[in-house]
Amino acid sequence: MHPIEVRELVKTFGNIIAVNKLTFDVHEGEVYGLLGPNGAGKTTTLKVLMGLLDPDSGTANVFGIDSTSDPIEVKKRVGYVPEEQLLYNSLTSREILEFVASVRGLDYYHSKKRVAEMARALDFTNQYDKPVVTLSQGNKQKAMLLIAMLHAPDLLILDEPFSGLDVRTSRIMKDVIQIHTERGGSVLFSTHIMEMAEGLCDRVGIIDEGILIAEGTLDELRNQSESEGATLENVFLKLTGEEEDVKKGVDALRGALDK
Numbered sequence: 001m002h003p004i005e006v007r008e009l010v011k012t013f014g015n016i017i018a019v020n021k022l023t024f025d026v027h028e029g030e031v032y033g034l035l036g037p038n039g040a041g042k043t044t045t046l047k048v049l050m051g052l053l054d055p056d057s058g059t060a061n062v063f064g065i066d067s068t069s070d071p072i073e074v075k076k077r078v079g080y081v082p083e084e085q086l087l088y089n090s091l092t093s094r095e096i097l098e099f100v101a102s103v104r105g106l107d108y109y110h111s112k113k114r115v116a117e118m119a120r121a122l123d124f125t126n127q128y129d130k131p132v133v134t135l136s137q138g139n140k141q142k143a144m145l146l147i148a149m150l151h152a153p154d155l156l157i158l159d160e161p162f163s164g165l166d167v168r169t170s171r172i173m174k175d176v177i178q179i180h181t182e183r184g185g186s187v188l189f190s191t192h193i194m195e196m197a198e199g200l201c202d203r204v205g206i207i208d209e210g211i212l213i214a215e216g217t218l219d220e221l222r223n224q225s226e227s228e229g230a231t232l233e234n235v236f237l238k239l240t241g242e243e244e245d246v247k248k249g250v251d252a253l254r255g256a257l258d259k
């Protein structure tokens with residue numbers, strides 16, 4: 001049993017097929033990157049895994065627990081950072097963390113100590129007592145990460161964790177992911193930042209229109225796309241068939257700017 005097992009997952013919204021017979025695993029101790037163009041179905045997949053959306057068919061299991069039938073048990077095992085920052089805006093981060101700790105039934109002293117250490121590492125200590133509505137995008141992202149890691153989960157599911165982070169905080173986020181897996185934890189994250197995927201992931205899955213079009217280590221993907229020595233960005237554009245589109249777009253832009 002792997003930390004994540006997705007089998008033949010289908011999720012539609014009306015006549016949009018957001019996720020189309022998606023099958024993949026995330027292994028223990030692995031960092032798995034979910035890549036794909038806007039609207040490919042990444043967020044939908046992560047939400048089904050968290051039990052926030054019911055699939056049309058197929059299964060999403062977390063540590064052998066079915067996300068659809070037992071979402072509460074799944075949430076206990078996972079630290080989830082969603083794409084959109086759902087924070088109770090009038091509360092401070094400290095109040096939210098205390099609230100979440102009590103809801104999760106965590107040992108207050110222990111979780112407080114953990115959070116304080118993480119907050120220090122994230123350079124967040126001076127943001128703690130500000131209403132979250134007043135925080136910058138990056139600081140909101142840090143608050144979300146602290147909330148997600150409060151219960152020391154084995155698995156992190158992060159939806160575009162690097163968006164809006166400054167250089168220092170991206171680096172810390174990267175370190176958080178690496179340290180987490182060094183300790184045997186697993187991470188599934190979505191991203192558009194190819195350098196992050198390239199530097200962090202043991203394996204990546206590329207989805208397009210809800211379909212897994214390629215999966216493997218960077219070397220395996222290079223072989224698959226017959227682009228030896230290429231960056232992940234080039235492999236991605238080739239596999240998603242966007243290489244030509246990008247060229248045409250750049251030519252058109254050049255033409256427009258020349259006028």
Ligand SMILES: Nc1ncnc2c1ncn2[C@@H]1O[C@H](COP(=O)(O)OP(=O)(O)OP(=O)(O)O)[C@@H](O)[C@H]1O
Nearest residue numbers: 013016017018036037038039040041042043044045
């Ligand atoms: N609640 C919803 N109602 C209707 N359509 C939806 C809903 N949520 C997602 N979709 C559609 O499902 C498809 C997949 O969306 P999703 O958010 O999973 O993509 P994504 O890969 O996360 O994209 P991005 O990179 O832009 O975050 C898109 O066509 C989107 O418009």
Ligand SMILES: [Mg+2]
Nearest residue numbers: 042043044083
């Ligand atoms: Mg998304």
